[in-house]
Each structure stands twice: as structure tokens, then as C-alpha cells.
Amino acid sequence: MAKSKSRTKAPQNADEDDVVMQELPTSHQPDVQDDASMAEANGEDDADIEDEEEVEDDTQRVRLLPGSTPTAASFEFLDEGHTLGNALRYIIMKNPDVEFCAYAIPHPSEPKMNVRIQTYEGTTAIDALQKGLKDLQDVCDVVSDKFVAAQKGFKKKSIPP
Amino acid sequence: MDYDPMAMDEIESKGPVIKISQADTVRVKFELSNADISFANSLRRVMLAEIPTIAIDLVEIEDNSSVLADEFIAHRLGLIPLNAEGIDELQYSRDCDCEEYCDHCSVKLTLHARCTGDENMQVVARDLVPSGDRINRVLGTPIINESSDGLGPLIMKLRPGQEIKLSCIAKKGIAKEHAKWAAPSAIGFEYDPHNKLHHLDMWYETDAKLEWPPSEYADWEEPPQEGEKFDFNAVPDRFYFNVETAGNIPPDAIVTQGIKVIQEKLASMIKDLGETEGGENGDYNGPRSPEYNGGGGDGWQDQGFTTPYGNGGNQSSWGGGAGGTTPYGTTPYGGAGQDNGGW
Numbered sequence: 001m002a003k004s005k006s007r008t009k010a011p012q013n014a015d016e017d018d019v020v021m022q023e024l025p026t027s028h029q030p031d032v033q034d035d036a037s038m039a040e041a042n043g044e045d046d047a048d049i050e051d052e053e054e055v056e057d058d059t060q061r062v063r064l065l066p067g068s069t070p071t072a073a074s075f076e077f078l079d080e081g082h083t084l085g086n087a088l089r090y091i092i093m094k095n096p097d098v099e100f101c102a103y104a105i106p107h108p109s110e111p112k113m114n115v116r117i118q119t120y121e122g123t124t125a126i127d128a129l130q131k132g133l134k135d136l137q138d139v140c141d142v143v144s145d146k147f148v149a150a151q152k153g154f155k156k157k158s159i160p161p
Numbered sequence: 162m163d164y165d166p167m168a169m170d171e172i173e174s175k176g177p178v179i180k181i182s183q184a185d186t187v188r189v190k191f192e193l194s195n196a197d198i199s200f201a202n203s204l205r206r207v208m209l210a211e212i213p214t215i216a217i218d219l220v221e222i223e224d225n226s227s228v229l230a231d232e233f234i235a236h237r238l239g240l241i242p243l244n245a246e247g248i249d250e251l252q253y254s255r256d257c258d259c260e261e262y263c264d265h266c267s268v269k270l271t272l273h274a275r276c277t278g279d280e281n282m283q284v285v286a287r288d289l290v291p292s293g294d295r296i297n298r299v300l301g302t303p304i305i306n307e308s309s310d311g312l313g314p315l316i317m318k319l320r321p322g323q324e325i326k327l328s329c330i331a332k333k334g335i336a337k338e339h340a341k342w343a344a345p346s347a348i349g350f351e352y353d354p355h356n357k358l359h360h361l362d363m364w365y366e367t368d369a370k371l372e373w374p375p376s377e378y379a380d381w382e383e384p385p386q387e388g389e390k391f392d393f394n395a396v397p398d399r400f401y402f403n404v405e406t407a408g409n410i411p412p413d414a415i416v417t418q419g420i421k422v423i424q425e426k427l428a429s430m431i432k433d434l435g436e437t438e439g440g441e442n443g444d445y446n447g448p449r450s451p452e453y454n455g456g457g458g459d460g461w462q463d464q465g466f467t468t469p470y471g472n473g474g475n476q477s478s479w480g481g482g483a484g485g486t487t488p489y490g491t492t493p494y495g496g497a498g499q500d501n502g503g504w
């Protein structure tokens with residue numbers, strides 16, 4: 001009894017597992033289990049978990065992947081692809097506080113897009129992502145305004161005096 | 162964090178610039194410069210695939226004595242361009258409160274034609290008659306270009322005595338789901354007309370220069386000098402768009418709508434992230450960084466890597482349960498001493 005118990009527990013050292021887990025690519029980490037364990041740790045019951053899965057539209061589309069630290073995080077975006085991924089990657093890399101940013105679509109048949117952000121000390125990956133999203137919004141605002149302005153200018157030019 | 166995202170490099174110091182070179186009811190040609198290719202491509206992709214329009218999605222065929230199969234006709238009907246003016250006020254059927262479809266989420270069109278003469282008859286898009294309470298007078302009406310003599314696209318032909326009677330439900334959708342919802346009919350996207358960046362490898366018989374006609378934008382950019390060395394640091398920064406419509410949305414509106422779709426994506430992401438941060442773990446599913454956990458650093462990591470069903474304690478999510486020695490040692494279905502597998 002005591003023997004089997006100790007054997008059971010021996011390889012389950014949390015730190016060891018963490019090392020193993022972090023070496024795995026995030027797309028291979030069993031996120032579903034982690035989610036549920038999180039819910040359990042927070043005292044949520046199973047019904048809540050099921051509800052979360054059933055509600056489709058209002059669920060979170062951005063998720064912090066396991067193995068993330070404040071300055072080095074991976075995010076999973078649901079139902080996003082290269083359209084957002086590449087532009088976001090570019091704009092986040094523009095941030096001088098960001099050491100590294102890349103995006104990937106782990107598998108073409110899964111509607112998921114992952115973004116990895118590593119920042120220098122003094123800021124966090126989440127902040128860098130938020131800043132990136134806002135910066136991209138700013139770019140969109142400018143392009144939108146410039147397009148409308150160019151339209152007006154073009155119409156003026158094309159109407160003969 | 163004090164910097165201007167649009168004024169990082171010297172090249173981009175002015176921020177994005179747009180020049181329109183042609184604009185009419187069918188197309189808008191413009192140049193986007195001082196922008197990165199990633200943004201230009203996002204704009205192209207979003208215009209192609211994610212602007213909502215309206216197209217026939219359900220067809221109920223009452224009578225069809227033509228030579229064409231029902232499903233063949235249904236497919237052709239789906240591809241007929243419909244006016245999408247006011248599409249913002251139309252709901253997606255899946256989000257609507259109704260059972261299947263209603264006036265808030267669809268437009269009904271009917272088609273009834275019988276060939277009574279002794280010559281073959283053409284059934285065209287003009288014969289599709291919208292009915293019911295519509296959001297406005299044009300939403301869902303088939304697009305009839307002047308070039309078709311006011312008839313619109315040909316749907317099918319009927320021989321004398323043949324008849325077609327059907328009703329269609331047009332719904333809101335995006336081209337990511339089906340190309341029939343595409344807002345533009347085509348988008349031209351081009352940069353680096355002289356191929357200075359070598360992003361293209363031109364196939365040729367004897368001389369690529371002679372065999373490939375110059376781009377219409379070739380005059381807009383400096384051709385490479387004789388013996389000019391390849392610039393390894395050069396990146397594209399002038400993009401030539403040609404947004405063309407079939408008539409469902411005006412071409413300039415496609416561009417503004419496209420930017421709007423990107424904006425909405427970003428806004429929903431920012432909102433999601435905000436929810437992630439706020440609240441006492443709220444809807445947030447994943448492990449969170451210590452500062453958002455409220456607790457110490459280790460608690461955060463430990464929680465992230467435990468199995469939900471395991472026998473308590475810190476177990477690997479891979480190996481899981483009781484009998485697991487190596488992470489991969491036990492199968493989820495085998496009876497290796499697990500009550501609920503790690504997988």
C-alpha cells in the first residue's frame with residue numbers, strides 16, 4: 001500500500017512536470033484539462049464548465065496559454081487567422097519593449113491562431129498585446145480617414161470646373 | 162512605451178498615405194503607401210472574405226419541368242449578386258430570435274416563369290421578385306447592370322411548355338463561409354512592379370524582360386539601374402489595390418467596410434482581454450499570470466498543470482492518474498489504474 005502510493009506520487013513532482021510541459025509546443029499542451037482544473041481550483045462546479053462550452057458566441061476568443069509568464073506569454077485566438085495574426089505580429093514587434101513576437105496557425109483544420117510575445121522587463125506580454133491591438137486600431141483609423149479624404153479629393157478633381 | 166506606432170522608421174514617418182487613381186461604380190484603384198505589407202494584406206484579405214453581404218441561401222422548388230436539376234438551379238441562384246445596402250441592419254439568421262428565418266434576418270424572393278411562346282425563353286435575375294417587409298426598398302434586390310439590357314444575369318432557359326416555380330430565402334453571410342457572399346468580385350493587389358525585391362521568380366523562354374508585359378504601375382516606381390546591387394534591407398511599401406464589385410456594395414464602400422471589419426475584430430479582442438484581466442477569475446479559463454491571480458507566483462503555475470480529474474495533487478496532464486509512470490506510459494482507454502485518463 002505504502003509502496004504503491006509512493007510510486008504513484010514520486011514522478012508527479014510539480015516542478016518536474018512544469019519543465020516538461022514548458023518544453024512542449026503550446027499547441028501540444030493539453031489545454032482542455034488545464035482549463036477544467038482551473039475551474040475546479042476556483043471552486044466552479046461541472047455545470048458551469050458545461051455551460052461555458054455550450055455558449056458559443058459570448059465565449060472568450062483570446063486565451064492565455066499554459067506555461068506563460070508575465071514577460072513571455074502565448075495567446076490563443078479563436079476564429080482568427082493570418083488576417084489578424086500577421087498584422088498584429090508586425091505591430092507588436094514595432095513596440096521597443098517587445099523582445100520577440102511571432103504568430104502561428106498550429107493546424108489548418110483548427111480555427112485557432114497563436115501569438116507568442118516575449119517582452120523586456122518593465123512591461124508584460126499582456127500589456128504588449130493590448131498595446132498592439134490598440135496601435136493597429138490607430139493605423140486603421142488613419143487609413144480609414146486618409147481613404148475618405150482621398151475620395152473627396154478625387155471627386156473634386158474629377159468634376160470639371 | 163513612448164513611441165508613435167506609425168512613426169518608427171524614417172520611411173514611415175509620415176504614416177500611411179492613400180492615393181486614388183480611379184473611382185467609378187465598378188472599381189476603385191488606389192495606392193496605399195508607407196504601410197507594411199502585413200497591414201496591406203490584412204486589408205486585402207478582410208475585403209475578400211469578411212465583409213457581410215446578402216445572398217440566396219435556401220431555395221424551395223415548387224415546380225421544375227426544365228432540363229436543369231433542382232440543386233443546379235439552387236446553386237446558380239446562390240451566386241446571383243443581391244443589393245446589400247442596409248445590410249448592417251439585417252441580422253444573421255443564427256443570431257436572430259426567430260425559429261428559422263424572418264423579416265429581421267432574411268429577404269424572400271420568388272421566381273415563377275413559364276414558357277408560353279414557341280421559342281425558348283430566358284429566365285433572368287430580374288424575374289426574381291423580392292417580397293415581404295424589407296429593411297429598406299433595395300436590400301436583397303438582384304443587381305441589374307446596364308450591360309445586361311436591364312435583365313441581369315441569366316439563371317436558366319425554358320423550352321416551350323416548361324415551367325419553373327420556386328421561392329428563395331436570402332440571408333446575411335460572409336465569403337469565409339461561402340464565396341457567394343463575397344463583397345468584391347475581385348481585388349487586384351500588387352507591389353514592386355519592377356520585381357526589385359525578387360519576391361517573384363518570372364518564368365521565361367529566353368528573356369523575362371521581353372516576355373513579361375510591364376505592370377500598369379511600372380511608371381510609378383523607379384526601374385532598377387543598370388548593374389544595381391540587390392538591396393537586402395528593402396521592404397515593399399507601396400501597394401496597388403484594384404477593388405472591383407459586382408454591384409452589391411459600391412467599391413469604395415468595400416474599402417471602408419473592410420477597415421471597419423478589422424476594427425471590429427480588434428475591438429472584440431480588446432474587450433476579451435479586458436474581461437480576462439478584470440473580475441475574480443470570471444470567465445477566464447486558462448492559467449493566469451501571478452499579478453492577475455492576486456496570489457503568489459507559484460500558486461499560479463501549479464494550478465495550470467494539474468489534471469482536473471486526477472487523484473489530487475500535482476499531476477502531469479499528460480500521464481495523469483494513478484498508474485502513470487512516464488507521461489506517455491498509460492493509455493486513456495487502457496485500465497492502467499486510472500479512473501479518468503489524463504487525456
Ligand SMILES: [Zn+2]
Pocket residue numbers: 254257258259260261262263264265266267
Ligand atoms: Zn429571424
